[in-house]
Amino acid sequence: MFAFMKKDMLILIRDRTELAVLLAMPFILIAILGFALSGLLSGNSEVLSMDVAIVQEDDEQQGLDRFAEELGSAGIPAEAQAGIMAAAEESSPSSILQGILTDDSLSGLVTAQEMDTASATKALEEEEVVAILTIPENFTFKALQKMMLDAGDGAELQLMISDHAATQSEVFHDILDEFVWSLNFESAIARAANGEGDLPVAEQTQFGGVESVSAVQPISSFQYYTIGMAVMFALFVGATISGMAYVEKQQFVFNRILLSDHHPLVYLGSKAISAAIITFLQFCILFFLSSLIFGAFDLTEGAFWPGMLLIAFSLSICVGAVAAFLTALTMRFDNDTITTVFSGGVVTIFAFLGGSFTPTEGLPVFIQKLGSWTPNGAALNAFLLWVQNLELGLLWEPLGRLLLITILLLALGLLLFPRKGEA
Amino acid sequence: MLETEELKKVFKGKTAVEGASLYIDKGESVGLLGPNGAGKSTTISMISTLLKPTSGDVRLNGKSVIKNPSDMRRVLGVVPQEIALYAELSAYENLKFFGRIYGLTGKALETAIQHSLELVGLVERQKEIVKTYSGGMKRRVNIAAAMMHEPEVIIMDEPTVGIDPQSRSHILEMVRKLNKEKGLTVLYTSHYMEEVERLCDRVYIMDHGKIIASGTKDELKSILSSEETVWIELDRPYPAFFKELQSIESIKQAIETEKGIKLILPKGSRVLGKVFQASERHHVQIINVNVQTPSLEDVFLHLTGRKLRD
Ligand SMILES: Nc1ncnc2c1ncn2[C@@H]1O[C@H](COP(=O)(O)OP(=O)(O)OP(=O)(O)O)[C@@H](O)[C@H]1O
Numbered sequence: 001m002f003a004f005m006k007k008d009m010l011i012l013i014r015d016r017t018e019l020a021v022l023l024a025m026p027f028i029l030i031a032i033l034g035f036a037l038s039g040l041l042s043g044n045s046e047v048l049s050m051d052v053a054i055v056q057e058d059d060e061q062q063g064l065d066r067f068a069e070e071l072g073s074a075g076i077p078a079e080a081q082a083g084i085m086a087a088a089e090e091s092s093p094s095s096i097l098q099g100i101l102t103d104d105s106l107s108g109l110v111t112a113q114e115m116d117t118a119s120a121t122k123a124l125e126e127e128e129v130v131a132i133l134t135i136p137e138n139f140t141f142k143a144l145q146k147m148m149l150d151a152g153d154g155a156e157l158q159l160m161i162s163d164h165a166a167t168q169s170e171v172f173h174d175i176l177d178e179f180v181w182s183l184n185f186e187s188a189i190a191r192a193a194n195g196e197g198d199l200p201v202a203e204q205t206q207f208g209g210v211e212s213v214s215a216v217q218p219i220s221s222f223q224y225y226t227i228g229m230a231v232m233f234a235l236f237v238g239a240t241i242s243g244m245a246y247v248e249k250q251q252f253v254f255n256r257i258l259l260s261d262h263h264p265l266v267y268l269g270s271k272a273i274s275a276a277i278i279t280f281l282q283f284c285i286l287f288f289l290s291s292l293i294f295g296a297f298d299l300t301e302g303a304f305w306p307g308m309l310l311i312a313f314s315l316s317i318c319v320g321a322v323a324a325f326l327t328a329l330t331m332r333f334d335n336d337t338i339t340t341v342f343s344g345g346v347v348t349i350f351a352f353l354g355g356s357f358t359p360t361e362g363l364p365v366f367i368q369k370l371g372s373w374t375p376n377g378a379a380l381n382a383f384l385l386w387v388q389n390l391e392l393g394l395l396w397e398p399l400g401r402l403l404l405i406t407i408l409l410l411a412l413g414l415l416l417f418p419r420k421g422e423a
Numbered sequence: 424m425l426e427t428e429e430l431k432k433v434f435k436g437k438t439a440v441e442g443a444s445l446y447i448d449k450g451e452s453v454g455l456l457g458p459n460g461a462g463k464s465t466t467i468s469m470i471s472t473l474l475k476p477t478s479g480d481v482r483l484n485g486k487s488v489i490k491n492p493s494d495m496r497r498v499l500g501v502v503p504q505e506i507a508l509y510a511e512l513s514a515y516e517n518l519k520f521f522g523r524i525y526g527l528t529g530k531a532l533e534t535a536i537q538h539s540l541e542l543v544g545l546v547e548r549q550k551e552i553v554k555t556y557s558g559g560m561k562r563r564v565n566i567a568a569a570m571m572h573e574p575e576v577i578i579m580d581e582p583t584v585g586i587d588p589q590s591r592s593h594i595l596e597m598v599r600k601l602n603k604e605k606g607l608t609v610l611y612t613s614h615y616m617e618e619v620e621r622l623c624d625r626v627y628i629m630d631h632g633k634i635i636a637s638g639t640k641d642e643l644k645s646i647l648s649s650e651e652t653v654w655i656e657l658d659r660p661y662p663a664f665f666k667e668l669q670s671i672e673s674i675k676q677a678i679e680t681e682k683g684i685k686l687i688l689p690k691g692s693r694v695l696g697k698v699f700q701a702s703e704r705h706h707v708q709i710i711n712v713n714v715q716t717p718s719l720e721d722v723f724l725h726l727t728g729r730k731l732r733d
């Protein structure tokens with residue numbers, strides 16, 4: 001048995017293409033997805049740094065004064081007036097916006113410069129800035145009026161973006177959207193509280209970068225995609241192994257194995273174990289590299305890794321079962337179409353359903369259910385629960401699902417594998 | 424030791440082998456000849472337990488191996504017609520794997536590897552990847568792989584296709600030695616008649632899934648002809664000598680040719696002594712004598728109406 005597995009490893013190591021699919025591809029995808037969706041928070045700004053011009057046409061103090069007058073004429077009791085005024089000063093949209101644009105988390109990413117309209121336009125034309133944000137006259141007043149009193153038409157920011165740096169201006173647009181959304185959200189809360197008391201300070205962590213899965217421990221996008229890609233590419237190991245079995249059959253070495261009087265099931269078992277070992281190694285390599293290079297996880301955190309390894313172990317066994325199932329089908333029909341279909345389509349569909357690319361939270365419930373019953377989806381659930389809570393007790397449910405899938409696939413594999421070794 | 428009884432294999436309505444009965448005694452070397460598609464490989468697959476016959480039986484020492492193939496597998500080495508090796512591994516790694524699945528380990532394994540490599544003359548290049556070998560070298564590893572566990576019976580399905588004459592000779596000699604000295608039992612399939620002539624004691628000839636002839640080489644040849652032809656090359660014509668030859672009773676026919684005389688004799692007649700006595704009496708200068716017997720190739724042509732290799 002050991003000889004079979006050693007031979008499988010040796011062949012895999014010699015095969016550059018397979019190695020690229022199993023190790024290089026997921027790593028590259030972690031890099032791409034991690035950077036594209038995280039640059040905002042983790043300060044990896046080189047990829048997405050941008051200069052923007054700010055044209056300030058609003059006078060904040062004047063706006064606040066005018067808002068105070070408005071309060072006076074609205075017939076609001078003096079006591080309440082003072083409270084609202086204090087809140088208004090604290091949550092003046094103009095200040096918050098300034099705060100965001102100069103925040104540490106954005107430093108290096110967005111460099112904002114105040115300019116007048118003319119030089120801003122010129123800078124945009126000469127591609128020195130990717131966007132002009134104009135804060136129009138009376139912005140402070142109109143925004144406060146809408147936010148605090150729900151009166152007037154509200155305020156509008158004007159954003160002019162260039163088309164020479166589509167991604168950056170797109171990201172900047174997103175930042176502003178977040179800002180506007182969170183202001184609206186806050187004022188909605190504030191109004192619900194009758195305009196009394198302190199307004200919540202803008203939650204700056206809302207801005208990009210965090211795939212906020214649940215409220216417990218935020219997960220960085222590198223963490224998310226290291227997990228997402230690892231569970232997705234684990235499935236490819238199953239296809240790789242059954243592909244190897246097909247080659248063995250095609251090149252008649254399988255006949256030699258039969259002639260050595262090994263029971264065909266020993267062969268099937270060796271395929272499952274090979275796949276499990278390779279998956280586990282793949283997990284270790286991906287997580288190690290991702291932690292080392294992207295700082296996805298803290299390698300020195302002793303309490304963290306046992307749980308990760310437990311989940312990785314369970315997933316590896318399950319991939320072993322996937323390999324056995326695919327190998328059985330391949331050998332039964334003497335055809336590797338099944339493997340091609342699996343790696344060419346099924347894996348991608350499973351990856352989407354299981355949430356390897358985007359969290360499934362936003363998807364319809366039945367799709368979430370379906371996804372949680374894929375090997376990768378179940379493992380991803382388990383990983384996220386562990387990363388966020390570090391509580392073993394929470395893992396039994398997704399790991400139980402993984403175990404059921406494993407048993408089912410193994411049973412099918414045993415059923416389908418040709419016992420006599422002949423078609 | 425090994426026998427088959429009325430072996431039959433039908434693939435999806437197409438009969439590949441029909442009623443093949445053959446036997447091989449211990450230590451014997453038996454050839455299986457037949458044109459492409461005759462059913463040789465199919466027969467071999469059934470004997471070696473890789474293929475279940477549609478009907479018929481294969482017996483090893485009197486025991487059927489179809490239900491219980493382990494006994495056969497233990498003593499059997501098969502050199503398949505196709506190269507059955509891991510292309511990505513070296514010759515050494517291939518042999519190591521095939522040795523290990525037969526339970527060899529440690530020193531025994533290492534010895535077996537080097538011994539097999541020596542047999543096929545690939546010791547020097549054992550660490551190279553099989554993919555990079557020439558066709559002939561792959562064939563040789565293919566043979567070595569079947570030798571790893573020192574089988575008692577070896578079945579070789581066209582093992583020397585694509586091997587150069589020198590290495591082929593080397594391999595034939597190796598098989599012959601194993602057969603004669605170590606008592607290895609051999610079933611050998613080939614398109615090369617001279618290989619079978621050199622190697623095998625007995626021959627089966629197959630065509631269209633049936634065994635159409637069998638016997639020792641001489642028995643088979645006698646199917647074709649009961650006569651021998653003797654060419655006697657002379658430095659010049661000797662009319663008196665020719666006259667005397669014509670008068671010898673056991674010579675069926677004597678014909679004068681350009682270079683000398685052609686005699687047609689019944690097979691096995693011991694007449695050459697008389698011919699030489701006559702030549703001395705007539706002071707005849709004989710340059711060359713050539714006794715021609717029909718080859719297996721001729722027999723084959725006669726039986727199947729086809730050349731062995733088209
Ligand atoms: N798996 C199979 N399915 C269907 N037909 C088969 C199969 N294997 C062999 N045959 C058919 O059986 C017949 C005998 O084939 P076989 O390979 O035994 O011939 P062979 O004597 O070994 O020929 P060659 O000298 O070319 O190797 C052929 O007509 C072939 O097409």
Ligand SMILES: [Mg+2]
Pocket residue numbers: 463464465504580
């Ligand atoms: Mg053949």
